[in-house]
Amino acid sequence: MKLLQIATHLDKLLKQDKFDDGCLNGVQVFGKPDVRKILTSVSVSMELISKAINENFDSIIVHHGLFWGERSYPLNHVNKQRLKLLLENNISLIAYHLPLDAHKTLGNNYPACREYASEFNGTKIKPFGSLGDSFIGASFELHKAIRVEDAKKKAELFYDHDVVHLNCSKKFIKKIAIVSGAGASFLEEAYKANIDLLITGEAEEWTMHEAIEFNVNVFACGHYATERIGIKMLSKYLNEKLNIESVFVDIPNPV
Template identity: 35%
Template sequence: MAKLSEIIQWCDGTLKAAEFKDYAPNGLQIEGKTEVNKILCAVTASQTAIDAAIEQKADLLLVHHGYFWKGEPYPITGMRAKRIKALIQHDISLVGYHLPLDAHPVLGNNAAIAEILALENIEALDPSERNPIGNIGYLKQPMSPEAFRALLTEKLGFDTIHLPASTTQVQKIGFCTGGAQDYIEKAAQQACDAYISGEVSERTFYQAQELNVHYFACGHHATERYGVQRLAQAISEQFNIEYSYFELNNPI
């Protein structure tokens, strides 16, 4: 058992949450029990994830995509009201970390992608960022774009979409998980051969051609499964409490 306040303080410090200008609040979003015995982690605080937390008698739901995003309407009604009401009724805390959990060099989504793909010599995609949201890494050996797509599909469990450029081999890889398709321009500025993110837009097809950077869309959910699991495991080890991961395989 651990105090909720101590868990939040540790996570905020570990992830340097205060240093990020984000689209939603990082850390404690809905306060539940003051003591935590069990954590359930999930990519998104969907109703299904909340139902799983209730069923598993979790005290804390840890997610990458929480609530209260910029631009959302203020009234808590409809689908959002149902979700929040369920958390409050069952005294379950909602804790979300967005950009800090992308950027962390050990626990983060990008760090996990680099390890899974065995990328080397990791550096910032944007050298001007204090806590880089995107990264660059290098394959040990150059690969054809087709072989690299097959590797991504195998390792990430997602039918990767490849938007081709004209180069016949890739080795210097830019990457940022989730919905960061427009960072392909940063990848081009850094002379990357290819760029990986989760989602894809209509405009990305033309950007890949005209910037001459192969683009690989590997799934928003599929690229962001890892950070919450790594963070939950780290919390578990730090505070000696139980955790589990809830997988709802979102095909987007």
């Protein structure tokens, strides 16, 4: 399949033009025009690029790419070496950041909400995490409140990662919001929406105090761990819907 066919299809599928994103979404580096094998992962790295070279992949698709607006320039020596390897080996790099967070079937957040809602009898999944005219997260409500400890056990199993619980006075929760990655900045929105628990990837130092003062529990489940979901589902989509060999590689990151 042609690279531009794949990119055009994914751009439309993920509605990448809807998002005001710091990341350059879509094709970041053009390689071979014909694509047979795609390697997917959460973040671009020398380890990932080397694997693509050694195993003859034509393209790489990631959640976190090389180019992030003005902060990407001038190229530092790390990104210069990454770009050099991609160009020398004619390997394409495609990235989808916020569009992959937000997608209702292939994203990082809606599928996680559905998993929780299914486990604990929840309903009313709706958008959460406002960025401009778009939403990147999701929230839902349980029919019956559960103990925060039970929600934490579920998060540890689902994300396969330790959970840092920044707790407030609420010991039972009914309304849950999920924003993967660096989603602790949505605590005030969670408070205004009467959310009892905000599940995200990582917290800032001040998140502990805000959790107490907004009276919203926060689970920090790992930035990487919460953002494996979407790219794995996208890889499966490429295999099953576009009939392209696509392989997800897990490069564990404790953060």
